[in-house]
Amino acid sequence: MFFKEWPVLVVDDAPDILKLSQLMMKKWKVYDIPLKIYTAASKAEAIELLTTQNLLAAVAIIDVVMETDTAGLELCEYIRETMNNKITQLYIRTGQPGNAQERAVIDRYDINGYLKKTEATEGKLYTVIETGVRQFYFMTSLLGLYNSLNAVIAVAQSREKMKQVLLNLVKEIGQITTELTDYQLGIWIDGQLVTTLGFDEPQATAVSEQLDKLPFQALNADGDKLVTAEAEKLLLIKVAATPSSSEIQAIFKGYNLPPISISSIIYQYCKSFSLLWKQAS
Secondary structure (H helix, E strand, O other), X not given: OOOOOEEEEEEOOOHHHHHHHHHHHOOOEEOXXXXXXXXXXXXXXXXXXXXXXXOOOOEEEEEOOOXXXXXXXXXXXXXXXXXXXXXXXXXXXXXXXXXXXXXXXXXXXXXXXXXXXXXXXXXXXXXXXXHHHHHXXXXXXXXXXXHHHHHHHHOOOOHHHHHHHHHHHHHHHHHHOOOOOOOEEEEEEOOEEEEEEOOOHHHHHHHHHHHHOOOOEEOOOOOOEEEEEOOOOEEEEEEXXXXXXXXXXXXXXXXXXXXXXXHHHHHHHHHHHHHHHHHOO
């Protein structure tokens, strides 16, 4: 929902493999969002690319033997340890794996998958990219909302401070979506518009009222619900007011509708926020 394209990094010292990878992947999409392929011919070139462009790849496919016999593994270690990047999905590609070696490598370097070059067909690579991007999307969403919710809990005695945490989250989303002109967001608490991104209050209110009249998926017996408008790429999540929770309504518009796993994370965040808000002063 927050991404216009999925960054994918391919690192290999064989120029034909880099060209073939770009050719195969250039029209692939995940959640109807295209890939953006970055390539590097060595560990050093990959590190320069990652650091100078501040690149957070959704998936990285890395050859093991390049400048040295272990250059690819050292790159994985650099990504995980030096960059402290735990969410890029790392797949190593090599020509001479062994089962025991494979297990040791995956454990040591926190690698998500292992590809034999003889098995790196178009179908296999598509599966790797598809599953890797899905996992990356889930992890980035989960981590962002988890960190924000922890910040909310830390200041849960004050509604003003809770509101500031929410505004900070929206600000971070705004930084991610700077170039995404089609991305919009609006959040209401107890009927009051707290923050918007990408449109003004009358527009946000009109969209919210429109969505609130559409067929919905009931999330519980209290009246919590989820509404989607497929054609407009719009999502509404509503937490109903109860004796223990405040009403929260959040609308999102992006390049795609999030899968149910992401919608569920957003709903749980809103539900937790509504319970804490009700108790605060």
